[in-house]
Every structure is written in structure tokens, then in C-alpha cells.
Amino acid sequence: MSGPRPRRPARARTAPSSPGAAVRVEAARALARIAFDGVSLRTALAEANPRIADPRDRALLAASLFEASRWWLRFDAALALLMDKPLPPKAREVRALLVVGLAQLAILELADYAVVASCVDAARALGQPQYAGLVNALLRRWMRERATLDARLDADPVAASAHPRWLIDAIRRDWPEQADAILAADNVEASLTLRVNRRRTTREALLDRLHAAGIEASAHDALPEAIRLAASTDVTRLPGYAEGAFSVQDGAAQHVADLLDLADGQRVLDACAAPGGKSAHILERAAVDLVALDSDAARLTRVGENLARLGLAADVRAGDATEPATWWDGRPFDRILLDAPCSATGIVRRQPDIKLHRRGSDVAPLAATQRRLLQALWPMLAKGGKLVYATCSILRAENEAVLAGFLDACDDARALPLPQRYGHAAGVGRQNLPGEGGMDGFHYAVLEKTA
Structure with a gap:
């Protein structure tokens, strides 16, 4: 009687050959934890950030994670259309990598050649070189057939709205006239709103400091302490943050x-x-x-x-x-x-x-x-x-x-x-x-x- 077959040693992960691939590796690992382990997006991002040195790459990591999470239910459904059979559980980081790639192509609208090349390199760096060709083929097929694939995805309410069925049904039940607007609003990045600490400064004074630093900002019409920023940013680097002049808080x-x-x-x-x-x-x-x-x-x-x-x-x-x-x-x-x-x-x-x-x-x-x-x-x-x-x-x-x-x-x-x-x-x-x-x-x- 033969004994148990020896387990094949785990394939070693290799260092990414480009900074762009390194960002995709971190994004894939973090997204897999979000999608499959129930880890919060903010926790996964906070843990991945220290491994990315360049602030521009950290910004890309954050944007990729937010959009891949926001559109997971659409792009994961797209993978089902693109593949004859699903990836095995051991390839969950590759599955997440593909969703990241689709989000970068369709939502962030990054250059297709950069996305594809970096994702292929990232598959190898994740210790899954056997899937590098598949990653290349699927992303390129998405670009060729996007119009047809989008039409098929839009025919399914879950994939079309990127919301789970239970939540779609609950929104339509509770807010039938506003349901479409709610689903659409959920898929748009929220603006950044500050709340001025009136014990430390005034809204006018803080606006002056922001404008002097080249930050596009405006007073909120309906809220006396609120300032809206035109673009998301690292608020800890804004003038006034260290001395407690403001907090981040939605209107x-x-x-x-x-x-x-x-x-x-x-x-x-x-x-x-x-x-x-x-x-x-x-x-x-x-x-x-x-x-x-x-x-x-x-x-x-x-x-x-x-x-x-x-x-x-x-x-x-x-x-x-x-x-x-x-x-x-x-x-x-x-x-x-x-x-x-x-x-x-x-x-x-x-x-x-x-x-x-x-x-x-x-x-x-x-x-x-x-x-x-x-x-x-x-x-x-x-x-x-x-x-x-x-x-x-x-x-x-x-x-x-x-x-x-x-x-x-x-x-x-x-x-x-x-x-x-x-x-x-x-x-x-x-x-x-x-x-x-x-x-x-x-x-x-x-x-x-x-x-």
C-alpha cells in the first residue's frame, strides 16, 4: 500500500518587475481579503499602504480598491462570461487581480497597455505564473468585446447596478420612486467634506488657507461649518489639520x-x-x-x-x-x-x-x-x-x-x-x-x- 502523495511545494512569489505591477499585487491581495474574508476596505487599504512608497502609487492603490469593491458584482460577473469555468479557490488573488484590471480599464480609464502588462506581471509576482497568459487573454478580450459584454451585464439587475439582490429589492420596496437614483448615487465616489472647528478658526479663514495652498474648495450653502473639496486628497497634509482646524465629516x-x-x-x-x-x-x-x-x-x-x-x-x-x-x-x-x-x-x-x-x-x-x-x-x-x-x-x-x-x-x-x-x-x-x-x-x- 502506497503512502500519501507528497504535497507539491508552494510556488514562490517573485518580486514584480515594475512599480505598476507592485501596485496591482497589493490591490489584488487586499481585494481578495475584502471580497472573500470580510475584511473592511479601509482596514485592507491601511495594511497595504505601508508597502507602497510612492504617494502616487498609494493614490492608485486606493482608487483601484474603492472602484473594484464598488463594481465587484459587475466585473466578477464579467469574468463568468469571459471564462468557460471559474477559477479554483486557490487562485482567488488572480480573480481579484482580474477585477482590479477591469475596474482600472472601465472605471479609472487607465491606458490599456499599461493595465494589461502590469496585471500579467502581477500574476507572476503573486506566485501564479500559470495564469499570466489567462490574465493577458481575458483583459484583451474584454477590450475587444466590451460593448457586447456590457449589454449582457446590463440585462441582469445585480450586474447592472453592482448591488446585491436583497439590497436592490429593499430599496425598490422602500423608495420606489427614488430607487434608480439611489442605485446610481451609490456608484459615484462621494465628495470630501470638511467641518470647520469653530473653536479654532472660521470657515472664511480656513478657505483662505486652502485656496492659498492651491486647494479648490467652497463653502457649503446649507451647513454653516462645512467646506466641500473639489477632489479627494490626503487630509492630513492640508493646512490646519495638525492644529485641529477641521475634521472630515459628511454634510x-x-x-x-x-x-x-x-x-x-x-x-x-x-x-x-x-x-x-x-x-x-x-x-x-x-x-x-x-x-x-x-x-x-x-x-x-x-x-x-x-x-x-x-x-x-x-x-x-x-x-x-x-x-x-x-x-x-x-x-x-x-x-x-x-x-x-x-x-x-x-x-x-x-x-x-x-x-x-x-x-x-x-x-x-x-x-x-x-x-x-x-x-x-x-x-x-x-x-x-x-x-x-x-x-x-x-x-x-x-x-x-x-x-x-x-x-x-x-x-x-x-x-x-x-x-x-x-x-x-x-x-x-x-x-x-x-x-x-x-x-x-x-x-x-x-x-x-x-x-
């Missing part, structure tokens, strides 16, 4: 501070505070006694770092908002912000990997968590106080349904009407949809305690 999130109706001396709770953007905005707006709470102690480190850079201070606590006995001292709050954990379906344009990681089965457990948070936080609110309920979800099950159930069961709560500038009427709240006003999708509601 939809900046609306929350207005809804809190802040005043000096109030006691305020930010119940799900990490990474701290809204906590900082609250402190920039008024001299309040702020408790910044989050159940993830590790993420609170970032809250502290953000506040320190901005010259702000809060009582930062680790604790579960649904278990107040473990952290609350019994003193009521005048204002509570519940920026509830949610499906994040309103920020897909900013975090496109949500389309790969979120599942329809996640929504019901998230809604249950939102209900528990509301029920636990309400007794901590002072009479006459206000609780702002906000999510970056566009799904009615996480917004209208949660609030309606809470109000039906709570005798001392009433919803306050919100101005139309906060978006579409959505039960007792309002909903800004992705891309509207150049902002993310965000739901808002304000509840007042009457007794």
Missing part, C-alpha cells in the same frame, strides 16, 4: 448637531460615540458636559485622539448603552444622541464594501438592537429633554418602524416636526437619500420627553 452627519438644539451648561450623552466625529461637533457648538460612550473600548482610543487634536475634552467611557447600571451615575441628561448602529445602507458610495459584506438577514437583528437602545436610553433623559435618533441607513425597518414601535409603547415621548431641509418625510422623522444635496443617506428624528 448629512453635520446636520445632527443642529437637531440637538445645544446650549451651554447642558449635560449631553453621545451614546454610540466612536469614532467621535459627532462628539467633537457637539463640543465645538456649545460648552456642554459631554459623556462620550461606546461599547467598544478599543475604538474609544480614536475618540480620545480626535478630541485631543481638536483641543476638546469629554468624559469618554466604555460601556453598553443598553446596560446603564454599569456606567450611568443616575444624573439625567438634557440631550441624548443615539447615532444607532445600522446597516449603513446610506453610505455605500463612501464605503462600497458594504455591498459585499452586508446581508439582508442583518437588518432584523440591527432593528432589535436599535429598539433596545431607545428603551434603555429614554429613562436617562430629563423631562423636557430631547433625544435625537439618527442612522446612516435608508431602510424603513431600521428607522420608521423602530420609532413607531417605540412611540406606541411610550406615553411620555412625542416626536417633533422637522424642516424639509432634512429630506423626505419618513414616519415621524426625515430621510436624506444618498447623493441628495451632495450628502450621504441619513435618517433623523427628534423625540421630546413630556413628563
Whole structure:
């Protein structure tokens, strides 16, 4: 009887022969982790960046990862049309490399000869030289037959919109008249918006500094502290960043501070505070006694770092908002912000990997968590106080349904009407949809305690 066959030694990876190939190698490895392991895009990018020295190559890596994640469901479907049989699981980095190549050709519109040559070299550097010829052939075939392939892909709603079927169905159910616009907005890169720290500078002064540095920027018409940048950039290199003159925050999130109706001396709770953007905005707006709470102690480190850079201070606590006995001292709050954990379906344009990681089965457990948070936080609110309920979800099950159930069961709560500038009427709240006003999708509601 013969023994087990010896395993073939793993094929050694070789160094890429060109800088362009090195970027594709990192992009393929990172994208494989995003698509197959559930690693977040931002984590995968942060881990890959240190291995790329040239800032221009890091910019290409970021653009490639964002667009390949955004369009994965289209270009992975394209591979199925281009190949007689799928690649084996051991070739997952080659599969990711091909999606990167298609995104660079179709979305980033890079020179085809550079993309093909670098991807072929990258296949070898990934330790998969047997697929170098296939990579060359498939990318070239895509270029020759693109019109025909695009037509076939556009016939399938998932490939056409690059959204999972469950999310397409949910959007069409909840927002039938706006569904096509939402799907289109999700596939457009979000603009970069800054929030001026009014305790350190003024919007006019920061705009002057940006313009002097050659940065194209403009004031946001509807938000008093917001500045829009014409192009994405490394914000840590912008004038004013080191001294805490601004933070990065989408306009939809900046609306929350207005809804809190802040005043000096109030006691305020930010119940799900990490990474701290809204906590900082609250402190920039008024001299309040702020408790910044989050159940993830590790993420609170970032809250502290953000506040320190901005010259702000809060009582930062680790604790579960649904278990107040473990952290609350019994003193009521005048204002509570519940920026509830949610499906994040309103920020897909900013975090496109949500389309790969979120599942329809996640929504019901998230809604249950939102209900528990509301029920636990309400007794901590002072009479006459206000609780702002906000999510970056566009799904009615996480917004209208949660609030309606809470109000039906709570005798001392009433919803306050919100101005139309906060978006579409959505039960007792309002909903800004992705891309509207150049902002993310965000739901808002304000509840007042009457007794």
C-alpha cells in the first residue's frame, strides 16, 4: 500500500518587475481579503499602504480598491462570461487581480497597455505564473468585446447596478420612486467634506488657507461649518489639520448637531460615540458636559485622539448603552444622541464594501438592537429633554418602524416636526437619500420627553 502523495511545494512569489505591477499585487491581495474574508476596505487599504512608497502609487492603490469593491458584482460577473469555468479557490488573488484590471480599464480609464502588462506581471509576482497568459487573454478580450459584454451585464439587475439582490429589492420596496437614483448615487465616489472647528478658526479663514495652498474648495450653502473639496486628497497634509482646524465629516452627519438644539451648561450623552466625529461637533457648538460612550473600548482610543487634536475634552467611557447600571451615575441628561448602529445602507458610495459584506438577514437583528437602545436610553433623559435618533441607513425597518414601535409603547415621548431641509418625510422623522444635496443617506428624528 502506497503512502500519501507528497504535497507539491508552494510556488514562490517573485518580486514584480515594475512599480505598476507592485501596485496591482497589493490591490489584488487586499481585494481578495475584502471580497472573500470580510475584511473592511479601509482596514485592507491601511495594511497595504505601508508597502507602497510612492504617494502616487498609494493614490492608485486606493482608487483601484474603492472602484473594484464598488463594481465587484459587475466585473466578477464579467469574468463568468469571459471564462468557460471559474477559477479554483486557490487562485482567488488572480480573480481579484482580474477585477482590479477591469475596474482600472472601465472605471479609472487607465491606458490599456499599461493595465494589461502590469496585471500579467502581477500574476507572476503573486506566485501564479500559470495564469499570466489567462490574465493577458481575458483583459484583451474584454477590450475587444466590451460593448457586447456590457449589454449582457446590463440585462441582469445585480450586474447592472453592482448591488446585491436583497439590497436592490429593499430599496425598490422602500423608495420606489427614488430607487434608480439611489442605485446610481451609490456608484459615484462621494465628495470630501470638511467641518470647520469653530473653536479654532472660521470657515472664511480656513478657505483662505486652502485656496492659498492651491486647494479648490467652497463653502457649503446649507451647513454653516462645512467646506466641500473639489477632489479627494490626503487630509492630513492640508493646512490646519495638525492644529485641529477641521475634521472630515459628511454634510448629512453635520446636520445632527443642529437637531440637538445645544446650549451651554447642558449635560449631553453621545451614546454610540466612536469614532467621535459627532462628539467633537457637539463640543465645538456649545460648552456642554459631554459623556462620550461606546461599547467598544478599543475604538474609544480614536475618540480620545480626535478630541485631543481638536483641543476638546469629554468624559469618554466604555460601556453598553443598553446596560446603564454599569456606567450611568443616575444624573439625567438634557440631550441624548443615539447615532444607532445600522446597516449603513446610506453610505455605500463612501464605503462600497458594504455591498459585499452586508446581508439582508442583518437588518432584523440591527432593528432589535436599535429598539433596545431607545428603551434603555429614554429613562436617562430629563423631562423636557430631547433625544435625537439618527442612522446612516435608508431602510424603513431600521428607522420608521423602530420609532413607531417605540412611540406606541411610550406615553411620555412625542416626536417633533422637522424642516424639509432634512429630506423626505419618513414616519415621524426625515430621510436624506444618498447623493441628495451632495450628502450621504441619513435618517433623523427628534423625540421630546413630556413628563
